[in-house]
Amino acid sequence: MVNHSVMAAIEAQNLTKRYGTVTAVDRVDLTVEEGEIFGFLGPNGAGKSTMINMLLDFARPTDGQVEVFGMDCQNQSVAVRERMGVLPEGYEVYNPLTGRQHIQFAMESKRVDGDPMDVLDRVGIADAADRAAGDYSKGMAQRLVLGMALVGEPDLLLLDEPTTGLDPNGAKAMREILTAENERGATIFFSSHILEQVEAICDRVGILSDGEVVAVDTIQGLRSAAKSGTKLLIAVDALDTVDLDQIEAVDGVDSAWIDDERLAVNCSSAAKIDVLVALNDGGADVFDFTVEEPSLEDLFVEYTGGGPDGLAGDRPQRAPRAPEATPSTGRACPRGTGVRYRGISSPVEYHESGNGRSCSVYDGGSHARVAPARAVARLQDDRERA
Amino acid sequence: MLPLLGLLLGYKTIVSERESGQLLLLLSLPHSRLEAVFGKFLGRGGVLALVVASGIVLASALVAYPFGSIQPGIMVAYVLVTLLYGLAFVSIGMSISTLTSSGQRATAGTFGVFFVFVVLWTELRIPFRIALDYLGLASDGLPNWALFVYGLEPGMCYQRIVQAFFAGASQGAYLGSDAPFYLGEWSALVVLVCWVVVPVTAGYRRFEVTDL
Numbered sequence: 001m002v003n004h005s006v007m008a009a010i011e012a013q014n015l016t017k018r019y020g021t022v023t024a025v026d027r028v029d030l031t032v033e034e035g036e037i038f039g040f041l042g043p044n045g046a047g048k049s050t051m052i053n054m055l056l057d058f059a060r061p062t063d064g065q066v067e068v069f070g071m072d073c074q075n076q077s078v079a080v081r082e083r084m085g086v087l088p089e090g091y092e093v094y095n096p097l098t099g100r101q102h103i104q105f106a107m108e109s110k111r112v113d114g115d116p117m118d119v120l121d122r123v124g125i126a127d128a129a130d131r132a133a134g135d136y137s138k139g140m141a142q143r144l145v146l147g148m149a150l151v152g153e154p155d156l157l158l159l160d161e162p163t164t165g166l167d168p169n170g171a172k173a174m175r176e177i178l179t180a181e182n183e184r185g186a187t188i189f190f191s192s193h194i195l196e197q198v199e200a201i202c203d204r205v206g207i208l209s210d211g212e213v214v215a216v217d218t219i220q221g222l223r224s225a226a227k228s229g230t231k232l233l234i235a236v237d238a239l240d241t242v243d244l245d246q247i248e249a250v251d252g253v254d255s256a257w258i259d260d261e262r263l264a265v266n267c268s269s270a271a272k273i274d275v276l277v278a279l280n281d282g283g284a285d286v287f288d289f290t291v292e293e294p295s296l297e298d299l300f301v302e303y304t305g306g307g308p309d310g311l312a313g314d315r316p317q318r319a320p321r322a323p324e325a326t327p328s329t330g331r332a333c334p335r336g337t338g339v340r341y342r343g344i345s346s347p348v349e350y351h352e353s354g355n356g357r358s359c360s361v362y363d364g365g366s367h368a369r370v371a372p373a374r375a376v377a378r379l380q381d382d383r384e385r386a
Numbered sequence: 387m388l389p390l391l392g393l394l395l396g397y398k399t400i401v402s403e404r405e406s407g408q409l410l411l412l413l414s415l416p417h418s419r420l421e422a423v424f425g426k427f428l429g430r431g432g433v434l435a436l437v438v439a440s441g442i443v444l445a446s447a448l449v450a451y452p453f454g455s456i457q458p459g460i461m462v463a464y465v466l467v468t469l470l471y472g473l474a475f476v477s478i479g480m481s482i483s484t485l486t487s488s489g490q491r492a493t494a495g496t497f498g499v500f501f502v503f504v505v506l507w508t509e510l511r512i513p514f515r516i517a518l519d520y521l522g523l524a525s526d527g528l529p530n531w532a533l534f535v536y537g538l539e540p541g542m543c544y545q546r547i548v549q550a551f552f553a554g555a556s557q558g559a560y561l562g563s564d565a566p567f568y569l570g571e572w573s574a575l576v577v578l579v580c581w582v583v584v585p586v587t588a589g590y591r592r593f594e595v596t597d598l
Contacts, residue, residue, distance in 0.1 A: 091411040
């Protein structure tokens with residue numbers, strides 16, 4: 001057993017699983033700290049479920065090992081699962097038993113007392129407590145099993161594609177529950193192939209591609225690490241006063257050019273304000289600018305070399321983003337209220353997109369999907385650094 | 387009847403839950419695979435015990451009524467031995483259930499066991515003797531070791547136990563006074579107990595190391 005000064009919730013070392021000649025999980029080293037919300041992201045078939053199955057001892061590693069709270073997931077599987085709440089994938093509920101009986105069973109298994117109705121109430125299926133769970137819809141079954149996972153205040157919640165079968169309201173309720181559980185002190189590890197979910201609540205994200213962990217970072221960290229940096233489109237009072245060489249000399253700037261009566265700059269996310277400051281110093285008056293951040297989807301494509309559905313085979317060449325490009329989600333983004341930042345004479349506009357959950361930093365058609373709070377926080381962070 | 391009931395009680399236990407995914411739900415909770423397998427074995431065994439005991443009690447009540455008498459000790463012993471016989475097939479059924487990952491294969495395997503042990507076995511004695519004869523291993527009837535092998539089948543064991551302990555038989559190739567001990571009723575009892583213990587244990591040991 002490995003000793004740690006601060007015990008990790010999950011610690012995988014060289015974890016490998018081969019099925020015949022297929023390597024489902026390939027030498028994964030991964031540490032999830034206690035108290036984190038960790039999103040495990042990857043296309044279908046990337047090995048997410050295999051990884052989770054090894055945590056649960058459903059599958060045995062070919063090589064390497066994985067520990068939960070310092071306990072080996074294979075040799076001490078029951079002890080590990082005593083501290084876990086699990087929402088597995090591909091389960092089926094016990095047909096004739098009611099929802100209440102399911103929760104009762106989980107309570108007996110984990111040896112905790114309590115009223116099953118409290119749990120059912122929390123996951124929003126209290127009114128179906130005494131119906132046979134076999135008649136539940138997929139979404140209700142998912143809520144029921146989430147309820148079973150919550151029994152006994154587990155230290156680690158392990159969720160495999162938790163929003164499968166949930167409608168948007170259900171997904172929102174799921175996120176709220178996970179956030180509350182995290183505030184209680186639980187570590188949360190969940191897999192998903194849906195970017196918005198991960199983006200909305202995760203502290204850190206691991207991207208899995210073909211069985212390998214290709215990146216582990218915060219979403220912001222992934223953004224700034226991605227080669228496809230940020231694109232700034234800046235409207236200035238007089239373009240001819242702008243010295244492109246001077247802009248390109250700014251740290252973190254890749255290239256600068258004139259695009260459709262505006263100044264276009266490819267740069268790292270952190271260099272945005274520096275560019276504006278440089279323009280200001282050069283005597284140009286900035287009266288509007290828009291930011292195109294790479295969306296998580298773009299990052300995903302960059303890291304995995306395919307689409308989030310795992311359909312695209314070859315690594316796509318990233319076309320330069322055109323301002324009039326349609327949003328990748330296909331939803332129209334109604335233009336919202338502009339927000340003016342103190343000290344910057346240009347309005348940064350953002351608006352909520354159609355589903356009301358993710359937001360865009362306004363960029364005139366194409367958009368970077370980020371939560372509004374994150375967008376604001378990031379811009380303010382950048383400003384402080386500048 | 388009893389072999390069929392035992393097999394039917396056993397053969398779906400694990401494989402159907404594995405196929406549907408209920409097993410994942412069960413094993414997501416802090417239960418070991420040992421608990422899953424032997425818990426089900428005990429549960430199915432309990433159902434079988436209920437059926438066997440009530441069947442025998444009812445039958446003997448009908449036979450004894452109105453003038454006969456019932457000896458509780460013998461009846462309990464008879465129920466236990468019969469239960470062992472049934473449990474042997476629950477155990478075989480469960481071993482099939484733990485060793486296969488598809489319900490269809492489990493059904494096929496169960497049918498195979500039933501066919502060989504229950505339908506075919508009594509017909510096998512003569513071909514068995516002819517084969518050994520042909521190989522020059524037997525001349526006049528089956529040698530003792532061949533009788534032992536032939537008598538390993540749970541039904542054969544049960545038959546010998548019932549004949550010897552409850553019907554007082556002491557004749558024939560197995561129970562006659564000149565037959566060796568390993569063909570006798572006590573050996574049959576041991577073999578029958580092995581049929582209860584070994585298949586489900588072997589199935590569990592294999593199941594314990596498979597990926598679900």
